[in-house]
Amino acid sequence: EAGVVQSPRYKIIEKKQPVAFWCNPISGHNTLYWYRQNLGQGPELLIRYENEEAVDDSQLPKDRFSAERLKGVDSTLKIQPAELGDSAVYLCASSFGQGNEKLFFGSGTQLSVL
Amino acid sequence: DAKTTQPNSMESNEEEPVHLPCNHSTISGTDYIHWYRQLPSQGPEYVIHGLTSNVNNRMASLAIAEDRKSSTLILHRATLRDAAVYYCILRDAYNAGNMLTFGGGTRLMVKP
Secondary structure: OOOOEEEOOEEEEOOOOOEEEEEEOOOOOOEEEEEEEOOOOOOEEEEEEEOOEEEEOOOOOOOOEEEEOHHHOOEEEEEOOOOHHHOEEEEEEEEOOOOOOOOEEOOOEEEEEO | OOOOEOOOEEEEEOOOOEEEEEEOOOOOOOEEEEEEEEOOOOOOEEEEEEOOOOEEOOOOEEEEOOOOOEEEEEEOOOOHHHOEEEEEEEEEOOOOOOOOOOOOOEEEEEEO
8 A cells, every 4th residue: 555655855956945845644544644844853743734724823924834735635736936944854644534643654845945 | 841851872782781861750641651762874763662661572571660650661681783873762651742752862882
């Protein structure tokens, strides 16, 4: 069974440019998460979806970040415009429900903003 | 949210057991103890979780103190592939909005 798939694996852009990350969760997983991981730190939650509804986006910087999960499957995270401080690894995870359900993570997209 | 405290780093020799400690003195009665690990250039992966009793699976064992204020992840025979950052996380299973909140974790280095 395929795991969580993210693309691209790496992205290098100049500041003020837009960028988008794509995530395909494990089939049947209705909960999807986007995390950001700065170098040397643990991942931090940006947004959580239950099916197509964003149920927790309190940590998402809404002035420049946006996300969508159309049809409750794939998801896209966008940054516009990107800033130098946005350089990080962006991780997508999915789970079958909440509670103690295991989270399955993708390999992430490493973003470098120059 | 209840917090966890872990050493920043630990070293182990290959094929020896490794005990990774975690302190969580403010744990609540409905908090489960979860462990995830993150191999280099990969996303985190689930290792094990428990509530009160010790737990075993094919990856590791989890020993939970009787007062639940600390726990230890045990790798019975460390291999070079176990070199990773290990995260100890408390998760309230009865709080629908409770997320997996990562701390800094313990970086485990395994020497051949």
